[in-house]
Amino acid sequence: MKSSQVTIKDIAKALGVSPSTVSRALKGHPDISLETRNMVNELATRLKYEPNAIALSLKQSRSNSIGVIIPEMVHYFFSSVLSGITDVAYDAGFTVIICQSNEKHEREVANVKALYSHRVDGILISISKDSETFDHLSYLLENEVPLVFFDRFAPGIACDKVIVDDFDAAYKATKHLIDLGRKRIAHFCGAQKLIIGRERLEGYKKALKSEGLPVDESLIIHAENFEMARVAVEKLMELASPPDGIFAVNDLTAIGAMLTLQKRGIQIPGQIAIVGFSDGRFSGIVEPNLSSVDQHGYEMGTAAARLLIKRILAKDPFYPPETVILQSSLIIRGSSDPKF
Amino acid sequence: MKSSQVTIKDIAKALGVSPSTVSRALKGHPDISLETRNMVNELATRLKYEPNAIALSLKQSRSNSIGVIIPEMVHYFFSSVLSGITDVAYDAGFTVIICQSNEKHEREVANVKALYSHRVDGILISISKDSETFDHLSYLLENEVPLVFFDRFAPGIACDKVIVDDFDAAYKATKHLIDLGRKRIAHFCGAQKLIIGRERLEGYKKALKSEGLPVDESLIIHAENFEMARVAVEKLMELASPPDGIFAVNDLTAIGAMLTLQKRGIQIPGQIAIVGFSDGRFSGIVEPNLSSVDQHGYEMGTAAARLLIKRILAKDPFYPPETVILQSSLIIRGSSDPKF
DNA sequence: TTTAGTTCCGCAAACGTTTGCGATTTCGTT
DNA sequence: AACGAAATCGCAAACGTTTGCGGAACTAAA
Numbered sequence: 001m002k003s004s005q006v007t008i009k010d011i012a013k014a015l016g017v018s019p020s021t022v023s024r025a026l027k028g029h030p031d032i033s034l035e036t037r038n039m040v041n042e043l044a045t046r047l048k049y050e051p052n053a054i055a056l057s058l059k060q061s062r063s064n065s066i067g068v069i070i071p072e073m074v075h076y077f078f079s080s081v082l083s084g085i086t087d088v089a090y091d092a093g094f095t096v097i098i099c100q101s102n103e104k105h106e107r108e109v110a111n112v113k114a115l116y117s118h119r120v121d122g123i124l125i126s127i128s129k130d131s132e133t134f135d136h137l138s139y140l141l142e143n144e145v146p147l148v149f150f151d152r153f154a155p156g157i158a159c160d161k162v163i164v165d166d167f168d169a170a171y172k173a174t175k176h177l178i179d180l181g182r183k184r185i186a187h188f189c190g191a192q193k194l195i196i197g198r199e200r201l202e203g204y205k206k207a208l209k210s211e212g213l214p215v216d217e218s219l220i221i222h223a224e225n226f227e228m229a230r231v232a233v234e235k236l237m238e239l240a241s242p243p244d245g246i247f248a249v250n251d252l253t254a255i256g257a258m259l260t261l262q263k264r265g266i267q268i269p270g271q272i273a274i275v276g277f278s279d280g281r282f283s284g285i286v287e288p289n290l291s292s293v294d295q296h297g298y299e300m301g302t303a304a305a306r307l308l309i310k311r312i313l314a315k316d317p318f319y320p321p322e323t324v325i326l327q328s329s330l331i332i333r334g335s336s337d338p339k340f
Numbered sequence: 341m342k343s344s345q346v347t348i349k350d351i352a353k354a355l356g357v358s359p360s361t362v363s364r365a366l367k368g369h370p371d372i373s374l375e376t377r378n379m380v381n382e383l384a385t386r387l388k389y390e391p392n393a394i395a396l397s398l399k400q401s402r403s404n405s406i407g408v409i410i411p412e413m414v415h416y417f418f419s420s421v422l423s424g425i426t427d428v429a430y431d432a433g434f435t436v437i438i439c440q441s442n443e444k445h446e447r448e449v450a451n452v453k454a455l456y457s458h459r460v461d462g463i464l465i466s467i468s469k470d471s472e473t474f475d476h477l478s479y480l481l482e483n484e485v486p487l488v489f490f491d492r493f494a495p496g497i498a499c500d501k502v503i504v505d506d507f508d509a510a511y512k513a514t515k516h517l518i519d520l521g522r523k524r525i526a527h528f529c530g531a532q533k534l535i536i537g538r539e540r541l542e543g544y545k546k547a548l549k550s551e552g553l554p555v556d557e558s559l560i561i562h563a564e565n566f567e568m569a570r571v572a573v574e575k576l577m578e579l580a581s582p583p584d585g586i587f588a589v590n591d592l593t594a595i596g597a598m599l600t601l602q603k604r605g606i607q608i609p610g611q612i613a614i615v616g617f618s619d620g621r622f623s624g625i626v627e628p629n630l631s632s633v634d635q636h637g638y639e640m641g642t643a644a645a646r647l648l649i650k651r652i653l654a655k656d657p658f659y660p661p662e663t664v665i666l667q668s669s670l671i672i673r674g675s676s677d678p679k680f
Numbered sequence: 681t682t683t684a685g686t687t688c689c690g691c692a693a694a695c696g697t698t699t700g701c702g703a704t705t706t707c708g709t710t
Numbered sequence: 711a712a713c714g715a716a717a718t719c720g721c722a723a724a725c726g727t728t729t730g731c732g733g734a735a736c737t738a739a740a
Contacts, residue, residue, distance in 0.1 A: 007727090018689070020691080021688090032689080036689085052457070054397045057695090058695045058726080060695080063394060065437070074416065074420055079413045079419045087440070087442075090450075098426065099426065099436070100426045226625065255625050259625070285596075285599070285622065286599075287599050347697090349697095363696095363697065364698090372718070391696090391697080392695090392696050399697050399698055
C-alpha cells in the first residue's frame with residue numbers, strides 16, 4: 001500500500017482551499033460555488049481520488065458493510081445463499097465480509113468477535129452444527145448489532161430469521177407420491193437431532209396420515225448419504241412387501257438408492273418411485289432424472305440480506321423480529337412420474 | 341448499533357487514567373505497572389471491551405483485511421478456492437471481503453473500487469469472462485496494493501499468480517488412456533476462446549503424438565455440457581471405427597457421454613474408457629465411478645492467499661512477481677480402469 | 681449610508697486508537 | 711542529603727472525514 005494515497009487534504013492544499021470545502025464540493029453541497037465545485041471535481045478525477053471508507057466509517061460509526069458467518073461454503077446450497085446475499089448487498093451499497101465457521105463453534109465465536117471488531121452494521125448467520133451455547137450472539141444483540149439467521153437458527157435468540165418450511169416440503173413430496181397411487185412409501189431420514197431431520201420426517205408422516213395410509217416404522221430408515229442408501233435399500237428389499245415409493249432426505253441419498261435399485265433390475269419409477277431433497281445440481285445426471293425439492297438458496301440469501309438491510313436502515317430498528325418462511329417447490333421429473 | 345460501544349476512553353475515565361495508559365496496558369507494554377495493567381484488563385473483560393478495528397486501520401493505514409473478487413461462487417471449484425482463502429486468512433488474522441463479479445466486467449470494476457475504498461491490504465482476483473481492459477487493475481498496482489491472480493489472469497499485468505497446469509493435466513489424462521491400451525481416443529473439448537479450452541486440447545494432442553498415435557480430427561468434438569455430450573456420442577458411434585476412449589473437458593460432459601453410451605448397451609470401461617475433468621463431486625454418483633482430474637481448488641485458494649499475505653507482510657514488497665503452477669492429479673476410478 | 685440578507689468558505693471538534701516524547705514520581709547509591 | 715537512574719504515566723498529534731457554527735464579503739433594500 002502506497003504510503004501516500006491521494007486524500008481530501010491533498011486536493012485542498014493543491015487548490016488553496018480547506019478540506020471542508022473539498023468535502024462539501026465533492027458531494028455537491030449548495031454552500032459551495034459552482035466554480036470551486038468544478039475545480040475540485042476536476043482535480044479529484046484527474047488525481048483518481050477515491051474516498052477512504054475507513055475514515056468515513058470511523059466518523060459516522062457506520063461501516064456500510066455486513067458480515068456473514070456460514071458453516072461451509074463448499075455446498076451448493078450455502079454458496080447459492082452467499083450469492084444471493086452479495087448480490088443484494090452490492091445493490092444496496094454494502095460490502096460483505098464473509099467468514100466460514102467450518103461447523104466449529106469455537107471458530108464461530110471468533111468470527112463474531114472479528115466482525116464486531118470491524119464494526120459491521122449487521123450480521124447474517126447460519127449457526128454451526130456443534131453450537132450449543134449462544135452467548136456470542138446475545139452479546140451482539142446487547143450491543144444492538146442487527147442479527148439475522150438464515151436456514152439454521154439458535155433457539156431462544158429473538159431476531160429476524162429466514163427459514164424454509166421443511167415440514168411442508170416433505171409433506172408435498174410425500175403427497176406427490178401418494179397422488180401417483182403409491183401405497184407403501186419409505187422415508188430415508190436424516191439425523192433426528194437436527195431440526196431439519198425431524199421436520200422432514202414429520203412432514204412425511206403427516207402426508208401419510210392425512211391420506212389415510214398407515215405409518216410403517218419398518219419403512220423409515222436413517223440414511224443420509226450415498227453409502228447408507230445402499231444398505232437401506234438392501235434392507236427394504238428383503239421385506240415381505242417392499243415399498244413402491246421412496247422419499248429421501250437429500251439428493252445424494254436418493255441417487256444412491258436409485259442406482260442400487262437399478263442394479264437389482266428394478267424399474268424406476270415403474271416399480272419404485274423416488275423423490276429427493278435438493279442439495280444441488282445432481283438431479284439431471286441420473287436416468288431417469290430425479291424428482292426433487294428445490295430449496296431456493298439464492299432467494300434465501302436475498303431475503304435474509306433484505307431483512308438485515310431493512311433493519312440497519314430503519315430510523316427505529318427495534319421493531320419486533322420478523323420471520324420469513326420460504327416455500328420450497330417440488331420439481332417433478334422422471335424418477336417419480338413417467339410422464340416426465 | 342449501540343450509540344456507545346465501550347471504548348478505551350471509557351475504561352480510562354472509569355479508572356482515572358489516560359487513554360494512552362489503557363492502550364498500553366491492554367497490550368502488555370512494560371512501561372505500565374503490573375498493578376494498573378491488572379486493573380485495566382479486569383475492567384476490560386468485565387465490560388467486554390472489543391477493540392475498534394476501524395480506528396486501528398485508520399491509524400496504521402493497514403486494515404488487516406484482504407479482498408477477493410470471484411466470478412461466481414456457485415461453482416464447486418470457486419467455492420473451494422474461497423474456502424482455502426478464508427482458512428489461511430483466518431489463521432493469519434486477516435478478514436476477507438468477498439465480491440462477486442457475476443462474470444460482468446462493469447461489476448468487476450465496481451468491486452475493485454469498493455475494495456480500494458475500504459483500503460484492503462491486498463486483493464485476490466480471478467477475472468471475469470468478459471473483461472478485456474484492465475485499467476482498474478493497473479490502477480491498483482500504481483497505488484501499490486498487492487494483487488494476486490488465481491486461475492484466470494489478465495495478460496500484461498505483472499503480479500503474482502497461481503494457476504493450474506491444464507496442459508499437463510490433459511496430457512496425463514490422455515496418456516493414462518493410452519497406457520490402458522486404447523488406440524482411438526476422442527476428446528470432448530471446451531470453447532477454444534478460453535485458455536483452458538485450448539490448453540486441454542493441446543495436452544490431449546501432445547499425448548497422442550508423443551505416443552505415436554495419429555490425431556484424428558473427427559474424434560475431436562466441441563462438447564462442454566451434458567446435452568452436447570449426448571449429441572457428440574451419437575455422432576461418434578456412427579463412425580466407421582468408433583473410439584475406445586473418451587477424454588472429456590469436464591465431469592458433466594463425461595457423465596453425459598457415459599449415460600448415453602450405457603443406454604446403447606456399451607460396456608464401460610470394457611468397450612470405451614472415460615476420463616473427465618473435475619468440476620466437483622460428481623465422480624462418485626455414477627456407476628462405474630468416474631476417473632477424473634482433481635483441480636485442487638482448496639489448495640489453489642491457500643496458495644494464492646499465502647502469496648498475497650507474504651507480500652503484504654514483506655518489509656520490501658517490491659520483489660519480482662511469483663507464479664505458482666499447481667499440479668492437478670489424475671484420480672483413476674472404474675470408468676477407465678476395471679481394476680477400480 | 682446603514683441595515684439586513686445572501687453567498688461562500690474556514691475553524692475546530694469529533695470518531696477510537698497509537699506512540700514519541702516529556703514529565704513526574706520512586707528508588708537505590710553515594 | 712543529594713543526585714542519577716529507573717519506573718510509570720500523560721500530552722498531544724496523527725490517521726481522513728464530516729459538519730455545526732461562525733465569519734467575511736458582497737448584494738440589495740431602505
